[in-house]
Amino acid sequence: KRSYTITLLPGDGIGPEVISVAKDVLLLTGSIEGIKYEFQEKLLGGAALDATGVPLPEDTLSVAKQSDAVLLGAIGGYKWDKNEKHLKPETGLLQLRAGLEVFANLRPATVFPQLVDASTLRREIAEGVDLMVVRELTGGIYFGKPRGFGTNENGEETGYNTEIYAAHEIDRIARFAFEVARKRRGKLCSVDKANVLEASMFWRKRVLAFTQEYPDVELSHMYVDNAAMQLIRNPKQFDTIVTNNIFGDILSDEASMITGSIGMLPSASLGDSGPGLFEPIHGSAPDIAGQDKANPFATVLSAAMLLRYGLGEDKAAERIEKAVMETLNRGFRTADIYSSGTKLVGCKQLGEEILKSV
Amino acid sequence: KRSYTITLLPGDGIGPEVISVAKDVLLLTGSIEGIKYEFQEKLLGGAALDATGVPLPEDTLSVAKQSDAVLLGAIGGYKWDKNEKHLKPETGLLQLRAGLEVFANLRPATVFPQLVDASTLRREIAEGVDLMVVRELTGGIYFGKPRGFGTNENGEETGYNTEIYAAHEIDRIARFAFEVARKRRGKLCSVDKANVLEASMFWRKRVLAFTQEYPDVELSHMYVDNAAMQLIRNPKQFDTIVTNNIFGDILSDEASMITGSIGMLPSASLGDSGPGLFEPIHGSAPDIAGQDKANPFATVLSAAMLLRYGLGEDKAAERIEKAVMETLNRGFRTADIYSSGTKLVGCKQLGEEILKSV
Ligand SMILES: CC(C)[C@H](C(=O)O)[C@@H](O)C(=O)O
Numbered sequence A, B: 001k002r003s004y005t006i007t008l009l010p011g012d013g014i015g016p017e018v019i020s021v022a023k024d025v026l027l028l029t030g031s032i033e034g035i036k037y038e039f040q041e042k043l044l045g046g047a048a049l050d051a052t053g054v055p056l057p058e059d060t061l062s063v064a065k066q067s068d069a070v071l072l073g074a075i076g077g078y079k080w081d082k083n084e085k086h087l088k089p090e091t092g093l094l095q096l097r098a099g100l101e102v103f104a105n106l107r108p109a110t111v112f113p114q115l116v117d118a119s120t121l122r123r124e125i126a127e128g129v130d131l132m133v134v135r136e137l138t139g140g141i142y143f144g145k146p147r148g149f150g151t152n153e154n155g156e157e158t159g160y161n162t163e164i165y166a167a168h169e170i171d172r173i174a175r176f177a178f179e180v181a182r183k184r185r186g187k188l189c190s191v192d193k194a195n196v197l198e199a200s201m202f203w204r205k206r207v208l209a210f211t212q213e214y215p216d217v218e219l220s221h222m223y224v225d226n227a228a229m230q231l232i233r234n235p236k237q238f239d240t241i242v243t244n245n246i247f248g249d250i251l252s253d254e255a256s257m258i259t260g261s262i263g264m265l266p267s268a269s270l271g272d273s274g275p276g277l278f279e280p281i282h283g284s285a286p287d288i289a290g291q292d293k294a295n296p297f298a299t300v301l302s303a304a305m306l307l308r309y310g311l312g313e314d315k316a317a318e319r320i321e322k323a324v325m326e327t328l329n330r331g332f333r334t335a336d337i338y339s340s341g342t343k344l345v346g347c348k349q350l351g352e353e354i355l356k357s358v
């Protein structure tokens, strides 16, 4: 029997509710597929701040590092919004990403046929959208130094950050993205702002150097402002997108909203070795926390990504994905994706319906 | 008779075609409203590179500075795409913005009722969208130093830029945006990434300080990734958006695509004193350059913004805007906005139809 240790980081807001569903789904599929799990639940974000005074306790990071994969709910909330930088829940998440060295963030944006009318885009534009954003996750302006607050030559206060990429940081995310594109439809679009930024010019140059190694992948380049437009004009033109940390933050959220199903979308963050980090792309939704209204699908699908990309357990991953599709086909919906003619249920009941479909 | 000098910068691609139409429209409305113009046509971008070896000749900048307003067509094209930074058409545009000190870029995103079906968003989402992006234009990562290519402590090559804002840069764009919001529907949304970036934390703090001065304006804050989503989910929630240079680049293009009418959208870039810079938001479209296919509406509407914001000639501005609406109502369309039942015309003929409607 294969056996894995999984770190669970429920986090804040609706995090605990959706993680609880995903855990049950992992356990049931595991028992069918002959996989054993040992779960360790740890604190991150606001929950960690309240309990320990820091957003990423050492204990959380070291347990996470030693496990086979990490499943995260969501972090953040109004309560900690005004905290200083080092005491923000978000800082804990950034420290976790850096600590696990998960430089490649995979964010699929897929339109579920059952939910196409939830998109604000016209049906013929949204239908069939299936793209993957590969976002660089541990570099760029998120981590670049120098950063902070200062005084300029006129004695004026300033705030500043540094967008910086070293060769190996671009190379490893580029290679990762070429591999992803190769397994998808063979099209890779690298997004930058090389008409203005040196960091982007360097990015483009390094990405270009991979074309010989991947002659089967069709590489194109697009400026970030144009990409923001093209995602709306014709999202189906995209297969795989690779971009830096901040552009990836913006474009992957934009792409997810195009699908109309942001409560459905998982993500995976991977490094060269060590455990991957898997989380829904949605936030902690503090307004509905604890009300049994959260949509657990995205976290359940993140668990499927954990199985496929984190543990190489493709069969169990497929079993989960099929169960999600079947639950959708059986008409069960949480409030965020409800439409007339479907069955409105809470987070817990949806979890039970997914288990029935497993 | 009021008299103004206007610098015309046709630029590249379709630039000359659309500028020629806008010039005719200015002349005709001027003769009706008692306004005299002296036009000076100068080189910028690729056209300037080819003729003089630099993308912004000194002569262009000094003439522009001495004029009452500057009307720009578009710059750039495949031909110069691989040029080094200081020889890119885009660099000429950035130098012009900096040289004119036009720190406030106004980008309206308006859905024209006649063109609502050109939006890829569902009719009920797109209909009635009317928002204004106020983008900081002469600071941030576009101009921040240090920037360039270097070597890090491991001897590895790097590319880097600096996102930096000084107090007065934020204050002047914030005040500008509050004034704009006050004249619109009184709602201002400041977009940043204050959960991660110090430059954004400083931005938010300075913007917040204006609330006492503008108690009548309802201020909110939004993270840039969320803003990219909300623009698609429900663009009508926005009235005025204020943001930094790079986020404004991305979000204003996204917002314009939502309207489905990017060939219709003008922009104005203004400073504290000196001439404003007015230009369509679309690019130089090298693929259709010289083929009489370009849509001149956005440049004509930029001329209207020039009259209103640049010269304080509101009546002439309104006359142009009405002529545009009437031309649309009479069914004339260029290819980019054509739909069955309307009349397809070229750039020149559309110009003549606008003149008839003036
Ligand atoms: C919470 C925040 C720090 C984070 C980010 O910007 O990376 C989030 O927006 C995301 O995309 O995962």
Ligand SMILES: CC(C)[C@H](C(=O)O)[C@@H](O)C(=O)O
Pocket (backbone or CB within 6 Å): A195, A196, A225, B090, B093, B094, B249
């Ligand atoms: C051409 C380019 C330098 C420019 C910018 O990024 O500002 C353009 O995208 C714009 O938005 O006007």
